[in-house]
Amino acid sequence: DQQVKQNSPSLSVQEGRISILNCDYTNSMFDYFLWYKKYPAEGPTFLISISSIKDKNEDGRFTVFLNKSAKHLSLHIVPSQPGDSAVYFCAANSRGLTFGSGTQLTVLP
Amino acid sequence: KAGVTQTPRYLIKTRGQQVTLSCSPISGHRSVSWYQQTPGQGLQFLFEYFSETQRNKGNFPGRFSGRQFSNSRSEMNVSTLELGDSALYLCASSIMPGQNTEAFFGQGTRLTVV
Numbered sequence: 001d002q003q004v005k006q007n008s009p010s011l012s013v014q015e016g017r018i019s020i021l022n023c024d025y026t027n028s029m030f031d032y033f034l035w036y037k038k039y040p041a042e043g044p045t046f047l048i049s050i051s052s053i054k055d056k057n058e059d060g061r062f063t064v065f066l067n068k069s070a071k072h073l074s075l076h077i078v079p080s081q082p083g084d085s086a087v088y089f090c091a092a093n094s095r096g097l098t099f100g101s102g103t104q105l106t107v108l109p
Numbered sequence: 110k111a112g113v114t115q116t117p118r119y120l121i122k123t124r125g126q127q128v129t130l131s132c133s134p135i136s137g138h139r140s141v142s143w144y145q146q147t148p149g150q151g152l153q154f155l156f157e158y159f160s161e162t163q164r165n166k167g168n169f170p171g172r173f174s175g176r177q178f179s180n181s182r183s184e185m186n187v188s189t190l191e192l193g194d195s196a197l198y199l200c201a202s203s204i205m206p207g208q209n210t211e212a213f214f215g216q217g218t219r220l221t222v223v
Contacts, residue, residue, distance in 0.1 A: 032209045043113070043199050043214030044152075051209060089152065093208045095165040096142055096154035097201075 003027045004092050006100035014108050019077040021103050023090035026071065030092035035064060035075045038087045038102070047088075048075070080107045111136065113202050113215035121221045127188040130218045134181050134202030140164075141183040142212060143175060146197040155198075158183055159206040190222045 005024045013019045023033075031052035036044035050057040050064045050073065057064050063076045077084055085107050091097040114133040122128050134141050143155040154167040158177035175185040181202075187194055197219050201212035 034211060036214075041197070041217070041219065043115075043201075043216050046211050046213055049211055091152075093210065093212075095208075096157055096167060097144070097152075097212060098154065099152040101151050 115215035132200030138202035140206040
């Protein structure tokens with residue numbers, strides 16, 4: 001039973017435009033969420049996190065939105081750059097990180 | 110500040126053997142967690158250690174074990190290796206355990222079981 005779901009395996013975006021990556025969760029006990037970026041054969045790199053007491057957290061080009069009632073979060077990257085091309089994982093932190101299956105983002109020059 | 114260091118980076122073992130992987134956390138971080146990444150199952154939580162004690166454990170068989178030393182360094186061991194244990198094993202460290210903390214990952218150990 002997947003408790004954290006990323007339903008889009010891939011996303012392509014033009015350089016300079018907005019990338020929106022989505023994530024849904026089923027466990028209402030989750031109250032802290034993180035986004036990681038991963039290149040092949042490397043460990044995930046922490047990007048940004050959000051606590052359930054907030055509905056938005058911003059860090060530079062990255063903004064995470066949380067909709068608790070819909071059990072949905074999204075990561076916005078503005079503007080997207082070719083170096084952002086990677087696999088993005090959302091995760092919930094509850095007795096260890098529970099990861100989604102990832103979304104491959106490709107930013108086209 | 111050095112990041113999370115995992116050794117070795119690559120390892121090839123034969124079915125039935127055992128293997129030990131090592132992780133040195135970021136200086137000052139006292140919590141270490143281990144994860145397995147495979148193409149079929151994605152990233153899965155193995156276990157978490159803090160103050161030399163296992164705090165949480167994922168849904169893996171007893172062949173997977175770990176420990177943490179007084180300097181926060183951690184090792185994980187897999188006994189009686191199976192072909193399906195081939196994976197990227199990732200270690201993550203955080204300042205303290207707990208839900209509202211960020212974890213920072215090492216580059217991983219790529220284990221191949223033949």
